[in-house]
Amino acid sequence: MLVCASPPPLPALTGLRDDKLTLLSSSPGLGGTPGETVRHCSAPEDPIFRFSSLHSYPFPGTIKSRDMSWKRHHLIPETFGVKRRRKRGPVESDPLRGEPGSARAAVSELMQLFPRGLFEDALPPIVLRSQVYSLVPDRTVADRQLKELQEQGEIRIVQLGFDLDAHGIIFTEDYRTRVLKACDGRPYAGAVQKFLASVLPACGDLSFQQDQMTQTFGFRDSEITHLVNAGVLTVRDAGSWWLAVPGAGRFIKYFVKGRQAVLGMVRKAKYRELLLSELLGRRAPVVVRLGLTYHVHDLIGAQLVDCISTTSGTLLRLPET
Amino acid sequence: MLGFLSARQTGLEDPLRLRRAESTRRVLGLELNKDRDVERIHGGGINTLDIEPVEGRYMLSGGSDGVIVLYDLENSSRQSYYTCKAVCSIGRDHPDVHRYSVETVQWYPHDTGMFTSSSFDKTLKVWDTNTLQTADVFNFEETVYSHHMSPVSTKHCLVAVGTRGPKVQLCDLKSGSCSHILQGHRQEILAVSWSPRYDYILATASADSRVKLWDVRRASGYLITLDQHNGKKSQAVESANTAHNGKVNGLCFTSDGLHLLTVGTDNRMRLWNSSNGENTLVNYGKVCNNSKKGLKFTVSCGCSSEFVFVPYGSTIAVYTVYSGEQITMLKGHYKTVDCCVFQSNFQELYSGSRDCNILAWVPSLYEPVPDDDETTTKSQLNPAFEDAWSSSDEEG
Numbered sequence: 001m002l003v004c005a006s007p008p009p010l011p012a013l014t015g016l017r018d019d020k021l022t023l024l025s026s027s028p029g030l031g032g033t034p035g036e037t038v039r040h041c042s043a044p045e046d047p048i049f050r051f052s053s054l055h056s057y058p059f060p061g062t063i064k065s066r067d068m069s070w071k072r073h074h075l076i077p078e079t080f081g082v083k084r085r086r087k088r089g090p091v092e093s094d095p096l097r098g099e100p101g102s103a104r105a106a107v108s109e110l111m112q113l114f115p116r117g118l119f120e121d122a123l124p125p126i127v128l129r130s131q132v133y134s135l136v137p138d139r140t141v142a143d144r145q146l147k148e149l150q151e152q153g154e155i156r157i158v159q160l161g162f163d164l165d166a167h168g169i170i171f172t173e174d175y176r177t178r179v180l181k182a183c184d185g186r187p188y189a190g191a192v193q194k195f196l197a198s199v200l201p202a203c204g205d206l207s208f209q210q211d212q213m214t215q216t217f218g219f220r221d222s223e224i225t226h227l228v229n230a231g232v233l234t235v236r237d238a239g240s241w242w243l244a245v246p247g248a249g250r251f252i253k254y255f256v257k258g259r260q261a262v263l264g265m266v267r268k269a270k271y272r273e274l275l276l277s278e279l280l281g282r283r284a285p286v287v288v289r290l291g292l293t294y295h296v297h298d299l300i301g302a303q304l305v306d307c308i309s310t311t312s313g314t315l316l317r318l319p320e321t
Numbered sequence: 322m323l324g325f326l327s328a329r330q331t332g333l334e335d336p337l338r339l340r341r342a343e344s345t346r347r348v349l350g351l352e353l354n355k356d357r358d359v360e361r362i363h364g365g366g367i368n369t370l371d372i373e374p375v376e377g378r379y380m381l382s383g384g385s386d387g388v389i390v391l392y393d394l395e396n397s398s399r400q401s402y403y404t405c406k407a408v409c410s411i412g413r414d415h416p417d418v419h420r421y422s423v424e425t426v427q428w429y430p431h432d433t434g435m436f437t438s439s440s441f442d443k444t445l446k447v448w449d450t451n452t453l454q455t456a457d458v459f460n461f462e463e464t465v466y467s468h469h470m471s472p473v474s475t476k477h478c479l480v481a482v483g484t485r486g487p488k489v490q491l492c493d494l495k496s497g498s499c500s501h502i503l504q505g506h507r508q509e510i511l512a513v514s515w516s517p518r519y520d521y522i523l524a525t526a527s528a529d530s531r532v533k534l535w536d537v538r539r540a541s542g543y544l545i546t547l548d549q550h551n552g553k554k555s556q557a558v559e560s561a562n563t564a565h566n567g568k569v570n571g572l573c574f575t576s577d578g579l580h581l582l583t584v585g586t587d588n589r590m591r592l593w594n595s596s597n598g599e600n601t602l603v604n605y606g607k608v609c610n611n612s613k614k615g616l617k618f619t620v621s622c623g624c625s626s627e628f629v630f631v632p633y634g635s636t637i638a639v640y641t642v643y644s645g646e647q648i649t650m651l652k653g654h655y656k657t658v659d660c661c662v663f664q665s666n667f668q669e670l671y672s673g674s675r676d677c678n679i680l681a682w683v684p685s686l687y688e689p690v691p692d693d694d695e696t697t698t699k700s701q702l703n704p705a706f707e708d709a710w711s712s713s714d715e716e717g
Contacts, residue, residue, distance in 0.1 A: 140644060140645040143604050207561070
């Protein structure tokens, strides 16, 4: 006589599901393998595996450097639109920090790397746009999200003088407090306060024009001169100015020297390539005042080094051209 | 693919969708093919290529030795191995050949009876294809970097010419003289392009980092200067607007004319909305560009997501236009690639470089499915001649 089988082992099944969930949400260590595999079926007899990484992977911008022909042939079944994705479990998103993998989270994370003590808190923490690219792999998405943040008034984008392409990102609140502190008691304080109160919230651009300042905001020429003396505006062309950070000269000097030094470390290595883990483990030269990680993010995002993924981790190599 | 075919057959889907999907699949599979070759005639680097828009069969190439060659791209032989032969060429022994390097060639947009070529010898020559004689010559004061004739226009025959001077000249083929001068740029004009959507809209790119859109009927000047920061628009301050942070080398409208792509020596490529001049902020990453003169790049046509093919050093980089993703780098040339053109009927790409070669990038075909093992090892012998005995000991 057959004994009825006991009810199906529910705890074991849920245990299995729990294992899968923990696998999905586990965070691998620095330079470890990506944590999640998502299975796509492009045709019934042709499964193609695809690896995608979670936000916990430290330099997701490096994923792009996979073998190009693999990527192309993977895109081909996509054009015929037959794909079924496994749904991801709900990923927690912190409203303050933004969705993981978004530009907002990247900016907050990078602000932590900025050495505040170095400038005696007189300078607001500045993050570069290229550093955001190293954390958010899709550049167009990163640009659009930064533009949204700029329009909402949360961040200001500032032209850093050494390279027309390098944009610094600062939180508006930080900028405002630092500028007010810097101009405290000086003769141009009035003009600066008027600028911060009326122009900053209204106009989110990088630059300001002559007629905009005089007509729309009612600044006199003498007040504009005060603003330039205060360091809040920098001359761009006859009748137009860039927004600037007072006291940023020191930062720019350290940044340019540090960037050249870190790039030099890669250049002097044998075959002009260095493992990322080895580079971060080395002692920073004295010239590098802002921190090695800060500069590495910038180099990767600005594509001054090529990232190649190897079995020993990410490799940074100088491009041939 | 089979799903698409059956959906098209039953009418569930538009036939255009299948065509676009297959075109995209073919473009994603572009690679060098040992069966396809282009005959090597040029003795110097190849600066420009153009495929005629009527049939997509004939291709013109202009080289830095001043030679212009006409190739037939169609494979009329029955074999798969095919070399695109040169039908005729304007070589160094031709009396009217250009004295210096040919920078741009273009077919007459409406038929293959005529083509135009411009060169560093400060001339724009209009050629009759059948007799290979110059029908007309326009002389300029400065070297000519680029010229373009409108591909859609039926109301005018203007050729826009960009030279080393800051003025864009419009030459009328009907009257044989320069009819317009467009003023507004401050340095040499490196690229000009007419819009494929409107008859009178012209885009010009200059070494002063500015790209201007013009309506040639308007007397008062340019319509828009493109601004990479998308600042406030007002006529008085447009002098500060720049499209790139370096010289702007190349211009290409997308095939529907709604967007414009520009490349500059600041190693960036930007996509602009051509109706209001707004920077769409699509980021393609670093697009290396060291060219001192124009860079000729091209956009695919007829795919579900359009691709742009940009010469990047000695390779060609392929990006999707609207998302900025880099698909691949096509490696094959030995030296810097100067120009590339896309043949949209067969989804083929032809590229010319300083190593005097034109390479043809052809979609890789499906691999033939291997037969089952039984059929391949099946004996070819007539069953009457087959051995009927077996070598095992048990049976008789």
